[in-house]
Amino acid sequence: MKAFTFNRHVAALLLGSMLIGASPALAETVLHRGNAGEPQTLDQAHTSINIEEFILKDLYEGLTIYDAGGKIVPGAAESWTVSDDGTVYTFKLRDNGKWSDGSPVTADDFVFSFQRVEDPKTAAGYANILYPVKNAEKVNKGEVAVDQLGIKAVDARTLEITLERPTPFFLELLAHQTALPVSKASVEKNGADFVKPGIMVSNGAFKLVSHVPNDNLVVEKNPNHWDAANVKLDKVIFYPIDDQAASIRRFEAKEMDLVYNFSADQIDRLRTAYNSQVHVSPTLATYYYAFDTRSEPYSDVRVRRALSMAVDRDFLAKEIYSGSQIPAYSMVPPGIESYGEPSRADFAGDSQLDREDKAVALMKEAGYGEGGKPLAIEIRYNTNPNHERVATAVADMWKNTFGATVTMVNLDVSSHYAYLQEGGKFNVARAGWVADYADAENFLALSVSTNKTFNYGSFNNPEFDALMKKSYEERDPAARSKVLHEAEALLMQEQPVAPLLTQADLWMVSDRVKGWEDNAANQHLSRFLSVSE
Amino acid sequence: MISFVLRRLASAVPTLFIVVTISFFLMRFAPGGPFNLERPLPPATMANLVRTYQLDQPLWRQYLTYLGNAVTGDFGPSYIYKDNSVAELIGKGLPYSIELGFYALLLALIGGVLAGTIAALRQNSTLDFTIMSLSTIGVTVPNFVIGPVLTLIFAVFLSLLPAGGWGDGSLRFLILPMIALALPQLAVFARLTRGSMIEALHTDHIRTARAYGLPPRVVVVTHAMRAAMLPVVSYLAPCAAALLTGSAVVETIFTIPGVGRYFVLGALNRDYTLVMGTVVLIAIFVILFNLVVDILYGLLDPRVRHD
Numbered sequence: 001m002k003a004f005t006f007n008r009h010v011a012a013l014l015l016g017s018m019l020i021g022a023s024p025a026l027a028e029t030v031l032h033r034g035n036a037g038e039p040q041t042l043d044q045a046h047t048s049i050n051i052e053e054f055i056l057k058d059l060y061e062g063l064t065i066y067d068a069g070g071k072i073v074p075g076a077a078e079s080w081t082v083s084d085d086g087t088v089y090t091f092k093l094r095d096n097g098k099w100s101d102g103s104p105v106t107a108d109d110f111v112f113s114f115q116r117v118e119d120p121k122t123a124a125g126y127a128n129i130l131y132p133v134k135n136a137e138k139v140n141k142g143e144v145a146v147d148q149l150g151i152k153a154v155d156a157r158t159l160e161i162t163l164e165r166p167t168p169f170f171l172e173l174l175a176h177q178t179a180l181p182v183s184k185a186s187v188e189k190n191g192a193d194f195v196k197p198g199i200m201v202s203n204g205a206f207k208l209v210s211h212v213p214n215d216n217l218v219v220e221k222n223p224n225h226w227d228a229a230n231v232k233l234d235k236v237i238f239y240p241i242d243d244q245a246a247s248i249r250r251f252e253a254k255e256m257d258l259v260y261n262f263s264a265d266q267i268d269r270l271r272t273a274y275n276s277q278v279h280v281s282p283t284l285a286t287y288y289y290a291f292d293t294r295s296e297p298y299s300d301v302r303v304r305r306a307l308s309m310a311v312d313r314d315f316l317a318k319e320i321y322s323g324s325q326i327p328a329y330s331m332v333p334p335g336i337e338s339y340g341e342p343s344r345a346d347f348a349g350d351s352q353l354d355r356e357d358k359a360v361a362l363m364k365e366a367g368y369g370e371g372g373k374p375l376a377i378e379i380r381y382n383t384n385p386n387h388e389r390v391a392t393a394v395a396d397m398w399k400n401t402f403g404a405t406v407t408m409v410n411l412d413v414s415s416h417y418a419y420l421q422e423g424g425k426f427n428v429a430r431a432g433w434v435a436d437y438a439d440a441e442n443f444l445a446l447s448v449s450t451n452k453t454f455n456y457g458s459f460n461n462p463e464f465d466a467l468m469k470k471s472y473e474e475r476d477p478a479a480r481s482k483v484l485h486e487a488e489a490l491l492m493q494e495q496p497v498a499p500l501l502t503q504a505d506l507w508m509v510s511d512r513v514k515g516w517e518d519n520a521a522n523q524h525l526s527r528f529l530s531v532s533e
Numbered sequence: 534m535i536s537f538v539l540r541r542l543a544s545a546v547p548t549l550f551i552v553v554t555i556s557f558f559l560m561r562f563a564p565g566g567p568f569n570l571e572r573p574l575p576p577a578t579m580a581n582l583v584r585t586y587q588l589d590q591p592l593w594r595q596y597l598t599y600l601g602n603a604v605t606g607d608f609g610p611s612y613i614y615k616d617n618s619v620a621e622l623i624g625k626g627l628p629y630s631i632e633l634g635f636y637a638l639l640l641a642l643i644g645g646v647l648a649g650t651i652a653a654l655r656q657n658s659t660l661d662f663t664i665m666s667l668s669t670i671g672v673t674v675p676n677f678v679i680g681p682v683l684t685l686i687f688a689v690f691l692s693l694l695p696a697g698g699w700g701d702g703s704l705r706f707l708i709l710p711m712i713a714l715a716l717p718q719l720a721v722f723a724r725l726t727r728g729s730m731i732e733a734l735h736t737d738h739i740r741t742a743r744a745y746g747l748p749p750r751v752v753v754v755t756h757a758m759r760a761a762m763l764p765v766v767s768y769l770a771p772c773a774a775a776l777l778t779g780s781a782v783v784e785t786i787f788t789i790p791g792v793g794r795y796f797v798l799g800a801l802n803r804d805y806t807l808v809m810g811t812v813v814l815i816a817i818f819v820i821l822f823n824l825v826v827d828i829l830y831g832l833l834d835p836r837v838r839h840d
Binding site: 038040041042043046120121122123124125126127128137140141192195196212213214215216239240241242243245246249250252253254255 | 574575577578581582584585586613614615616617622625626629681684685688689692695696697698699784785786787788789790791794
């Protein structure tokens with residue numbers, strides 16, 4: 001009997017100590033992150049989509065990174081200097097920068113990583129993002145040897161990158177997922193398997209624990225990360241849910257803290273039920289109509305402006321997209337740090353009724369529409385129910401305002417873009433552009449006369465071209481921004497492209513999640529987030 | 534019996550060969566390729582990719598290479614899920630599909646046969662009509678409707694079960710997807726059983742058994758059931774093959790990490806090798822289960838003999 005009580009005491013003690021020992025585990029903070037699909041790869045050389053980007057940027061850290069607000073800040077590089085002519089960048093890596101296996105992150109790792117991306121044998125899908133680096137394009141095309149790439153390790157902590165020409169947005173490019181480093185030692189040892197759980201060595205705030213394709217991907221805090229003391233989450237679980245309705249149900253069942261992308265027709269219902277947990281965050285993507293400036297009447301700026309003014313963008317945003325997109329009057333979307341407020345079209349401030357009056361007058365002056373030459377317009381768009389609804393609405397607006405006859409043609413997405421990019425003739429065509437990097441140049445360069453692929457309407461304006469050229473040569477960021485604003489103002493005056501909508505990213509962010517900031521770059525590193533119970 | 538099994542297995546080889554050949558070429562005749570994306574890749578990138586994956590070789594050579602590799606169990610790299618080979622993807626996903634599919638099959642078979650038998654024994658009663666109406670609904674309502682409705686009720690409103698995911702693989706994660714997967718098949722089994730059971734109950738040997746004064750339980754379970762099972766068993770083969778190789782719809786709705794979705798995703802993305810891999814997998818399952826069913830036939834029906 002005595003022994004029995006003793007045993008019970010021991011058991012109680014053991015149990016107690018187990019509970020105390022277990023308490024840190026109980027307090028483990030886990031972020032359940034709904035990701036809009038299964039990553040196709042975790043290899044920086046092959047990645048191309050943002051559901052991979054979210055994971056990769058938690059695992060790895062590039063020379064520069066985006067902070068919680070979407071601003072470029074130092075990442076694996078602690079600081080850098082730029083040569084006077086803007087073509088040589090010298091990066092100082094962090095002394096305490098380490099891989100998850102404890103080995104130091106060296107300049108050699110970056111040289112190896114960049115060479116690997118440009119090596120034609122790697123067949124990297126986004127190799128062109130680093131084409132501003134000297135010889136990158138030639139290396140990638142197999143014209144010169146890989147070691148001719150303009151990147152070298154001065155010493156273990158100093159990295160020097162030489163560019164083909166000044167590239168004012170180069171620091172943005174370095175924050176792209178393709179520019180994330182790999183551990184040279186690990187890739188050389190493991191080959192293509194370096195991406196697998198248990199093998200992967202990473203230098204970001206988190207390290208890969210496990211991955212069950214189509215179920216979940218678990219990363220946990222990397223104690224070797226230089227800023228580990230400020231990383232609040234112990235674990236992040238990414239759930240690859242490509243069915244948008246399913247991801248919302250899992251959010252509603254409180255299984256997810258974050259959900260990325262859901263159907264726009266759910267916005268009203270979700271707002272009623274979840275209020276501030278619904279985030280509609282304008283992103284760096286523009287939905288626009290291009291005019292074919294090669295032929296009458298679209299070669300006439302008055303016709304282009306009149307047609308653009310007559311489009312009621314508020315109607316498109318509210319009625320067709322349920323408020324999930326924002327009316328646009330500028331080609332460059334708002335939210336680019338280095339650019340500030342874009343230059344909007346001069347009619348942006350007018351009411352829609354005033355715009356229509358002006359549009360009718362302009363069209364009359366050009367000699368088209370009611371009382372003038374007949375106006376027959378064909379709108380081309382890629383097959384998609386929303387694009388069809390937009391085209392139908394715009395056709396109606398043009399019919400009502402100018403008495404135009406409007407027809408519509410649609411092709412599947414690849415045929416539509418192939419037709420435009422190969423220089424096919426058209427009247428008005430739908431197009432969209434999603435930023436590769438957060439810089440105004442990425443949107444404005446689409447309309448430069450030498451851009452054979454993306455200047456669908458063959459807009460050719462020497463003054464615009466000259467401003468763009470000047471922007472590449474301008475070294476002072478403020479002056480460069482001013483030149484780009486002038487270029488955009490001119491573009492909006494000319495309207496070879498009529499921006500209609502700024503697209504938005506849709507997120508459900510649970511009240512549990514702290515540290516979340518909506519930003520146009522759609523950058524949300526888990527290391528800046530935390531969860532509360 | 535053994536020689537029958539061996540003969541059938543041997544005949545599976547040419548069948549598989551034909552399936553592989555037809556799907557290989559059909560896949561290539563579809564417009565577009567794995568690297569044709571919404572935003573076109575720069576020509577240099579495209580050239581690098583096409584060369585790396587040997588898509589620049591003549592089609593007949595690609596076909597021979599594929600066949601040669603497939604014989605050794607190498608089904609090539611996936612063009613879309615670039616970190617994995619097709620064999621790895623299927624190897625990782627198949628156990629989940631088989632486990633879920635097995636439970637669903639069990640539920641469908643037991644539930645369906647039970648419901649069908651009860652309906653047959655109470656032919657034209659209210660119970661019969663209720664069971665048959667429910668099974669009509671089961672057949673006609675697709676599982677992409679059943680799935681979300683189940684989740685809304687049991688996960689969102691009642692918070693009793695998880696809304697999706699495999700979790701730790703415990704039963705609570707499997708209940709909803711299992712039901713969504715099983716219901717349409719359960720309904721088919723119920724209808725088949727009812728029909729053949731009614732027929733069996735009217736045959737001479739059952740009348741004889743009844744005349745001998747055998748208890749109704751014995752008559753139904755031992756004698757009628759055996760004859761009534763034949764159509765059920767023949768449906769078992771395609772049903773088992775379909776359930777065990779996963780369902781794209783159910784896996785997508787419940788985020789189940791199985792192989793069902795690969796067939797659809799592969800086809801949509803022109804992931805040639807992934808589609809081929811799933812086609813071969815499904816073909817193997819169909820062949821195997823047809824064999825199993827033929828053997829079961831021999832056991833159930835004394836008129837069928839395999840020699």
